Amino acid sequence: MWGCMNNSFPASYAWGNFSVLAVGIWAIVQRDSLDAIVMFLTGxxxxxxxxxxxxxxxxxxxxxxxxxxRFSMGMAIFSLLLKPGSCYFVYRMYRERGGEYVFNIDLESSSDSHFAYNGLNHAGRDRSAYETIDQQDASPQWPDSSKTAQHPY
Known part of the structure; x- marks a missing residue:
């Protein structure tokens, strides 16, 4: 933030960097919020x-x-050089908190949505966690009504 003490930069430089710093503090404090990390990375x-x-x-x-x-311009350039590394570490924090954002553009199918999230396109969706409801060989949930149950009394 030493680059902000230069009066040759407009106020938008300081406002942009200090607002991203504030969002970064919020992202560190809110450990369970993925939105804060995404906003910090975007900023x-x-x-x-x-x-x-x-x-x-x-x-x-x-x-x-x-x-x-000269000093403040050097600090602004140094801050700019450090930001890609900061973006990498913030992205790692995002992944550690359970976020997964893989942007995949499906150009082969025109009828489906062109954007598939979580790295899964329409043809390759992971359906292992789903149960099918039309299985014929599944055991019935309720007892068969044709068999009469004996009453204990």
Whole structure:
């Protein structure tokens, strides 16, 4: 956040990075929330893009590069270089908390949905956890009404 002390960046740079920091604190505190981790990861990825834009547009010329601006620009670039590693570790935290987000685009079937989540497309869905209800050889749940039960009294 040392890059935010540079007054050559607009306020959007500081607002973007500090809001992602706040969401990151929320994601660490809320250990059972997958939404917080997803929001933090999305925010980190968005700030990578916006940091590149901010640094490329607002980098000062050499004649205007005083020590404070040089330091804050260096810290902004250093923060940008560390963000892909942060994204990797946040994604690992997401996976440890039970989240699985594999984005798969099914281009072969046009009648089904084009987006299949959890890495399973229409043809390869895992149906091992489901029971079929139309089995003929299954034992009946209720006793046969043709057989009379003997009453104990």
């Amino acid at each position: 980190l990825l968005l700030t990578v893009l916006t940091d590149i834009i901010h640094i490329s547009i607002y980098y000062p010329l050499h004649s205007y590069l005083i020590d404070v601006k």
